[in-house]
Amino acid sequence: MIEALRASTMEPRDHLHIKQISIGHRIPRLAAAVVIGSALGRSGEARVMQSWVSFTLPEQTLLRRAMSDSSLAGMVQIYGVDLRWSGIDEAPPMRSYTEHEQRALVPLLATVTTDLVDRGLLTVRESAGLVASASDMSVEGSYLRAVLAKVENWLWPPRTPSQFRLSAPRLVREQWFDDAHPTADSSGLPRWDELDVGQRKVLVCAAEASGMLTGPFGIWSGPPAELDATQRSDWVDPQLAALLPFVRDGLIEARRYCGASDEFTVIAADRLRDTLTEPALWDSNLDWGVGLGCVFTYTGLAAWRGGWSGTWNTRLTFE
Numbered sequence: 001m002i003e004a005l006r007a008s009t010m011e012p013r014d015h016l017h018i019k020q021i022s023i024g025h026r027i028p029r030l031a032a033a034v035v036i037g038s039a040l041g042r043s044g045e046a047r048v049m050q051s052w053v054s055f056t057l058p059e060q061t062l063l064r065r066a067m068s069d070s071s072l073a074g075m076v077q078i079y080g081v082d083l084r085w086s087g088i089d090e091a092p093p094m095r096s097y098t099e100h101e102q103r104a105l106v107p108l109l110a111t112v113t114t115d116l117v118d119r120g121l122l123t124v125r126e127s128a129g130l131v132a133s134a135s136d137m138s139v140e141g142s143y144l145r146a147v148l149a150k151v152e153n154w155l156w157p158p159r160t161p162s163q164f165r166l167s168a169p170r171l172v173r174e175q176w177f178d179d180a181h182p183t184a185d186s187s188g189l190p191r192w193d194e195l196d197v198g199q200r201k202v203l204v205c206a207a208e209a210s211g212m213l214t215g216p217f218g219i220w221s222g223p224p225a226e227l228d229a230t231q232r233s234d235w236v237d238p239q240l241a242a243l244l245p246f247v248r249d250g251l252i253e254a255r256r257y258c259g260a261s262d263e264f265t266v267i268a269a270d271r272l273r274d275t276l277t278e279p280a281l282w283d284s285n286l287d288w289g290v291g292l293g294c295v296f297t298y299t300g301l302a303a304w305r306g307g308w309s310g311t312w313n314t315r316l317t318f319e
Helices: 002-008 019-026 057-066 075-085 099-118 141-149 170-180 197-207 229-235 237-248 269-276 298-315
Strands: 123-127 163-167 252-257 264-267 291-296
Touching (some): 057 099, 229 237, 237 269, 264 269
16 A cells, blocks of 8 residues: 555656656756756746756755745755665665764755856845745845855855845745655555544644654653563554554654754654653653654645645544
């Protein structure tokens, strides 16, 4: 069932591409595709647009995040995840990048960002607040190159008073949003009503920005303090049963966050029980963002968008 879904998201169809994003990292921009420096044109009307899969993987990463008006800080980690989910050899292992590794990749992403800006596909904006605003000023020229060259602007958490964000023009969103955020035929998956409440809560958690399962703002309460190791192992069974199938089938990635940065370790399906039974994971004094979290993979996100999200959005209740 899951393999059929995964296969459906890999077919080279015009509107549905997930796994094929990996080829963008290895091949140059297609010669047949029009150079998009003038694709938006002086009139603002789109001319011939290249296909989504002709973008390199760094370009796809930046454009996908720009369509959501995302912060420049943390972008290197997102690129590493894209590499890993796409099966690229030089992807980081089952963890996030270290700060040293992130710093080494900034020149590459800065060059790609500059090229996308020059082609009219992406804008870097500066704001004083945490939320994007229509009044945010566009960063251009030598200031843009200085902003992109400064490594600290790419690292999370932000280390400057100003917030730099990536934004995409309306025509870019219209042309490529569906390709960058595809849906999949989820008819082979359980319907929303066939999932138990625990599974529904995990799916919604993965769709949320924080995605925390444990910790002060996690969806799971901790075990009673008086439980011994055996009792704690039994106690986590309901949580494990709700999460494990999605992790095992590649729809959700489980991550262990240990600090205020965006660094994490991926927890494989066969390590989930050991992780969930660790007393330190359930410490009531943990800071926000520390603990076990979950996030949709691109396959999982396509399945979510293909069916489950519609039911959730019409009900907004787990029962």
